[in-house]
Amino acid sequence: MYNVMLVDDDFPVLELLSEAIDWERLGLRLVGAHENGLNAWEQAQRQMPDILITDIGMPRMDGLELIARIRERKANVRMAILSCHSEFQYAQQAMRLNVQDYLLKDALNPAELERLLAQFKSSLDQERQSSWQQSQMQQLVQGTKELQIEKWVRNLIQQPLLSPEQMKHEAQALGLLREGEACLPAVGFIENYRQAKLRFQSDQTLRFAVLNVIEEVLQSAPVQGLKVGYDVKETFLLFTYKPSLKTNIYDQAAQSLKAVQAALNSALKLQMSFIMEESSASLEQLKQRLASLKDSAHQRFYLKEGSVVxxxxxxKRSGDLFSYYDQASGDFREVLLSKQPEAIDAVVEQWAGVVQSDEFAPEAVKDWVLKLLLDLRLKLQSLQLLRPGLSAETLHKEIVNIDSLAQLKLWLAEHMKALVTLAGKGAGTTVRSEVMEACQYVSLHLDRRISLEEVAESLHLNPSYFSRLFKKETGxxxxxxxxxxxxxxxKELLDQTGHSVGRICEELGYDNQSYFIKIFKAHTGVTPAEYRG
Known part of the structure; x- marks a missing residue:
């Protein structure tokens, strides 16, 4: 499938083309429909299109500038201009930018655009086949080397060093610890892994995307480095260098890691934090320092997002987190009973500050938070303010995969806000427990597409039955x-953040910004920009 982007400040034209073209039949995917060039450029930096259909005259950034910027990033994008302008100079400038076609809106027939898109796809298929054949051997060699490095690092960390000479010979063959060189290891952690996995739909896709971006950055890094995808959450980077008085390896490595962070944020909208170890001049030192990084869960838990340290x-701390339990439980119970979800964040932040100040053991913190949440659920149920919902086992599975205090705060706030919403409905109403669980599921997954089928499956219900039940119970x-x-x-994000409309659109799981704006206006009577004022 090839990605197509439509850009036109005439919304009816966008709507017509979005709906009139059978994208899937053509083997294409419409990834964006934007009403100005700047919004299209912001998305293109994260998700570069294969085909661009754009108007010329638009606010904020015109079509010719958008074409030039995209062409700099990806030379083989197929482009066509869709415009009311018939003047020769526009077509002339478009030809200089290597635009493949120039279409006039006044005479445009969707069938004509379909034929052009089919031509674009055919040429892309030919190009892809050719480049695929050329790169197969290169990818095979590179992939084999990456697997060898991963296997070698796992053996070094997990196995006793029984054959140091053989391990050293293998390291040198992989480009590590050669004569006169040292190695500085670092480990990177994906922030907010839960949401990242949902966006990328699988660990394999997420891992592949992250390693590709890191590889691209390391090719131009100030110090040579190797990436090791230890697992989906953790990536090792091994920087090799020749020690000298002129070389500050920590500064160079930190510079490279910050470049990786910027690239991941720009290309994938992911954040990664890094911890660096001391340099290693021997195999024994490298083994010890890799193991230390692998066991740095405590530091990682309290690490500020986006850090390089x-x-x-x-x-070791002597304090007892559970000595605060009654006070924390009272604070959360009060805000839950007040039915003010906006107050949740402040209470979560307050108690996260207590945890941060004493740096209690991460596992103890997660046990404390889980007990707090489960006890509050039971309390609300006993007051007949809440029906039974997610099981303790489900909540435990979620919290065990949380690796940082920042992620734990988000998780706790999400569940507490869901409790406030459900408690507001009350258990004394006629709403069925399945419907209340579905409402909670929606509250916890507003950042992505939510289908009726997936929610019905999570409740072990037939989709048709669930649909009728939900309509009957909620109206x-x-x-x-x-x-x-x-x-x-x-509306909350527009009121409480400075995020762009495009970013809010993505955070709520919408692919098409124009569609999001249309739905928002139908719901509120104004566009997001007008709502924000």
Whole structure:
């Protein structure tokens, strides 16, 4: 499938082309429909199109500038201009930018555009086949080397060093610890892994995307480095260099890691934090320092998102987190009973500050938070303010995969806000427990597409039955409910953040910004920009 982007400040034209073209039949995917060049450029930096259909005269950034910028990033994008302008100079300038076609809106027939798109796809197929054949051997060699490095690092960390000479010979063959060289290891952690996995749909896709971006950055890094995809959450980077008084390897490595962070944020909208170890001049030192990085869970838990720091040994604390339990439980119970979800964040932040100040053991913190959440659920149920919902086992599976205090804060706030929403409905109403669980599911997954089928499956119900049940119990269809919740969340983000409309659109799981704007206006009577004022 090839990605197509439409850009035109005439919304009816966007809507017509979006709906009139059978994208899937053509083997294409419409990834964006934007009403100005700047919004299209912002998306293109994250997700470069294969085919661009754009108007010329638009606010904020015109079509010719958009074409020039995209062409700099990806030379083989197929492009066509769709415009009311018939003047020769526009076509002339478009030809200089290597635009493949120039279409006039006044005479445009969607069937004509379909024929052009089919031609674009055919040429892309030929190009892809040719480049695929040329790169197969190169990828095979590179992939084999990467697997060898991963296997070697795993053996070094996990196995006793029984054959140091053989391991050293293998290291040198892989480009590590050669004569006169040292190695500085670092480990990177994906922030907010739960949401990242949902966006990329699988660990394999996420891991592949992250390693590709890191590889591209390392090719132009100030110091030579190797990437090792230890697992989907953790990536090792091994920087090799020749020690000298003129070389500050920590500064150079930190510079490279910050470049990786910037590239991941720009290309994939992911954040990664890094911990660096001391340099290693021998195999024994490298084994010890890789193991130390692998066991740096405590430092990683309290690491500020987006950090690049040196490894520090954890300091043993004598405090007892559970001595605060009654006070914390009272604070959360009060805000839940007040039914004010906007107050949740402040209470979560307050108690996260207590945890941060004493740096309690991460596992103890997660046990404390899980007990807090489960006890509050039971309390609300005993007051007949809440029906039974997610099981303790489900919550435990979620929290065990949380690796940082920042992620734990988000997780706790999400569940607490869901409790406030459900408690507001009350257990004394006639709403069925399955419907209340579906509402909670929606509250926790507003950042992505939510289908009726997946929610029905999570409740072990037939989709048709669940659809009828939801409508009967709530008075609105499931899709209407999801849309209403997303629009309410959109209003919160517009009120409380400075995020662009495009970013809010993505954070709520919408691919098409124009469609998002249309739905928002239908819900509120104004566009997002007008709502923000």
């Amino acid at each position: 040196k490894r520090q040994a954890p300091v 609105e269809s499931f899709i209407e409910y999801v849309t209403r919740m997303k629009m309410e969340r959109a």
